[in-house]
Amino acid sequence: MKNSSTKEKVTWAVISVLVLLYALFPVASILATSFKQPSDLTTGKFLPTEWSTVNYEQILVGDAQGLFLSSLRNSIGIALIATFIAVVLATLCAYAIARLDFPGKKMILTTALAVSIFPVISIVTPLFNLWRTIGLYDTWPGLIIPYLSLTLPISIWTLAAFFRQIPWELEQAAQVDGATTWQAFRKAIVPLAAPGVFTTAIIAFFIAWNDFVYGISLTSTEAARPVPAALAFFTGASQFEEPTGAISAAAIIVTIPIVLLVLLFQRQIVSGLTQGAVKG
Amino acid sequence: MASITLNNLVKQYGDGFPAVNDVSIDIADGEFLILVGPSGCGKSTLLRMIVGLEDITSGDLLIDGKRVNEKAPRDRNLAMVFQNYALYPHLTVFENIAFPLRLAKGRHSEAEVQRLVTEAAKTLELTDHLQRKPGNLSGGQRQRVAMGRAIVRQADAFLFDEPLSNLDAKLRGQMRSEISQMQRRLGVTSVYVTHDQTEAMTLGDRVAVLKKGELQQIASPRELYEQPVNLFVAGFIGSPSMNFLPATLEGNKLKTPVGDIEVSEEKVRVAEGKRVVLVGIRPEYFEDASMVDDSKRQQGSTFTAELTHTEWLGNEQYGYIKFDPDPEVRDLLDNLAREMDADELRPQIVVTLDAASRIRGGRPAELWLDTRKIHLFDPGTGENLTRDAAAGAALTEEANAARAEEIADARERDAATKQQAS
Numbered sequence: 001m002k003n004s005s006t007k008e009k010v011t012w013a014v015i016s017v018l019v020l021l022y023a024l025f026p027v028a029s030i031l032a033t034s035f036k037q038p039s040d041l042t043t044g045k046f047l048p049t050e051w052s053t054v055n056y057e058q059i060l061v062g063d064a065q066g067l068f069l070s071s072l073r074n075s076i077g078i079a080l081i082a083t084f085i086a087v088v089l090a091t092l093c094a095y096a097i098a099r100l101d102f103p104g105k106k107m108i109l110t111t112a113l114a115v116s117i118f119p120v121i122s123i124v125t126p127l128f129n130l131w132r133t134i135g136l137y138d139t140w141p142g143l144i145i146p147y148l149s150l151t152l153p154i155s156i157w158t159l160a161a162f163f164r165q166i167p168w169e170l171e172q173a174a175q176v177d178g179a180t181t182w183q184a185f186r187k188a189i190v191p192l193a194a195p196g197v198f199t200t201a202i203i204a205f206f207i208a209w210n211d212f213v214y215g216i217s218l219t220s221t222e223a224a225r226p227v228p229a230a231l232a233f234f235t236g237a238s239q240f241e242e243p244t245g246a247i248s249a250a251a252i253i254v255t256i257p258i259v260l261l262v263l264l265f266q267r268q269i270v271s272g273l274t275q276g277a278v279k280g
Numbered sequence: 281m282a283s284i285t286l287n288n289l290v291k292q293y294g295d296g297f298p299a300v301n302d303v304s305i306d307i308a309d310g311e312f313l314i315l316v317g318p319s320g321c322g323k324s325t326l327l328r329m330i331v332g333l334e335d336i337t338s339g340d341l342l343i344d345g346k347r348v349n350e351k352a353p354r355d356r357n358l359a360m361v362f363q364n365y366a367l368y369p370h371l372t373v374f375e376n377i378a379f380p381l382r383l384a385k386g387r388h389s390e391a392e393v394q395r396l397v398t399e400a401a402k403t404l405e406l407t408d409h410l411q412r413k414p415g416n417l418s419g420g421q422r423q424r425v426a427m428g429r430a431i432v433r434q435a436d437a438f439l440f441d442e443p444l445s446n447l448d449a450k451l452r453g454q455m456r457s458e459i460s461q462m463q464r465r466l467g468v469t470s471v472y473v474t475h476d477q478t479e480a481m482t483l484g485d486r487v488a489v490l491k492k493g494e495l496q497q498i499a500s501p502r503e504l505y506e507q508p509v510n511l512f513v514a515g516f517i518g519s520p521s522m523n524f525l526p527a528t529l530e531g532n533k534l535k536t537p538v539g540d541i542e543v544s545e546e547k548v549r550v551a552e553g554k555r556v557v558l559v560g561i562r563p564e565y566f567e568d569a570s571m572v573d574d575s576k577r578q579q580g581s582t583f584t585a586e587l588t589h590t591e592w593l594g595n596e597q598y599g600y601i602k603f604d605p606d607p608e609v610r611d612l613l614d615n616l617a618r619e620m621d622a623d624e625l626r627p628q629i630v631v632t633l634d635a636a637s638r639i640r641g642g643r644p645a646e647l648w649l650d651t652r653k654i655h656l657f658d659p660g661t662g663e664n665l666t667r668d669a670a671a672g673a674a675l676t677e678e679a680n681a682a683r684a685e686e687i688a689d690a691r692e693r694d695a696a697t698k699q700q701a702s
Binding site: 167169170172173174175176177178179180183187188191192 | 331332333352353354358359360362363364366368369370379380383384429433
């Protein structure tokens, strides 16, 4: 690459700063709001006049504790289980798609694509009725199953692309060297596919973690309600008070694990995404 | 160590296309067999059938007399070196070589694994690289790691699938001799697939030439070169390849586009009654007539031709003569070229001349041809009319004897060095 001139550097810096501002301003605003006292909310100032942790206290140890902590538990549990099932199923499915020639292979990929672009809102109502009839309404499985419909297709597509770029000869070499099909898969293919599986898992986790429509429609109590839905049920200290501060604090808390995940694994995510995309 | 027997092996794909058609080969214990042929001739498929990565449609595959058709690759105890090495990128060189040992759980103690891998690494000069990942190695080193994985586990036979085709020319020559020496030293049965005839000729005890899934001839390199069974083998083996000239018989002379060639009675007999025969002449059967001794001159025939140009290579030179065949023969030659994976065969004759020859292009030159060695082919069937089967068999017999001697020598030397070490 040629060395860029000072002018180019400055231009790029300005553009980066603008994009960063645009992307991060809402986050900063929520962060600032989460530290405001209820009386401070309508002053119109960006920063709180007095920093206070009253909102965090409210959701972690105060009135809203029951609502928030149970929903946090639900979110983590449901998202993790949905991710785990999706990744395991998608790994096996994608491996078959990449390696075997069977009738209906194209169909599976097309169906997966169709499912992933299907508007969620259009199946929520039928699902609501169905779930109530068969007793899945307001339960963990009642959310995990629809989440699989969101996470599976993208997992299958990313992983299939990933498996395709692993040379088949590695597996054959392992088989000749004395491995069973399963050993060849586990010892030669899985370690190589690990970055891809990892990326897929993180993407699937985000999708399940961020969902709102299913979360609010298919739950009614703390038994299964996830965080994004629970936020809508926050109330202020009195009925005349907006719960904005508490919602902001909760939003910050649920963002933290995601930010940590991305920061910790950014290298794997980037390499996973680009490998699948470029060579797949 | 084991013998491998292929009995009428057939591989048919879903569309009925036979990639390997009725191939029968007996590979003796300790033999180095080469499978050679143009691309698409089924040589790799055949190798993969032996190792078990490809199903066998019909026929029997025996290892040491036991039928293994239905056995999984892991139960055949064969080792294979792949074209692109198939090293595990996430494992170090040590772990790559140890991979087969680790798979055989419980059979090797950690100390034994350590010892076997170090030993293999020493043989292959990889000791310094054991802790590196394959990604950081050069092509030749990767190739050696792949071989290490094969030799570490005392397999019954080694199978090579074009192992040198990813290396540059210089390294290829070096690795070729390393493979050859290693095979002799270990005395292990080896099957080696290649499309490079230099590799085929230099490495093999016997070479099997395949065309479109069918075995054409299996013999020692020398027999293939001197007594080819048909047009295809004659044209495929040798570089520059054999010249084919259409000829008609008149008396005891063959009339060819470059002139009349006087031939022996024997050759006249086989050519009699045929409208056209193809004369197969290797480039080195020609010589500048002025460079040939009088005593030798009697054994051949002299003619005059005009060379288009010559190429001087230092130790010898190539001359080119153009000729114009009739369309029928031309089609035949084009077909042959296609089968051999070459581009259209240009209607020209390549002659090898002594490096000191003063013959230059564009002027008529007097050339001498050793007529004893030429072969006549039937243009219809491609069959070699002048093949001396007995002479050919003798050549292969000779090669077999030489091989047995070499292996015995190598083992003796091995035993001697071991004794010295202990």
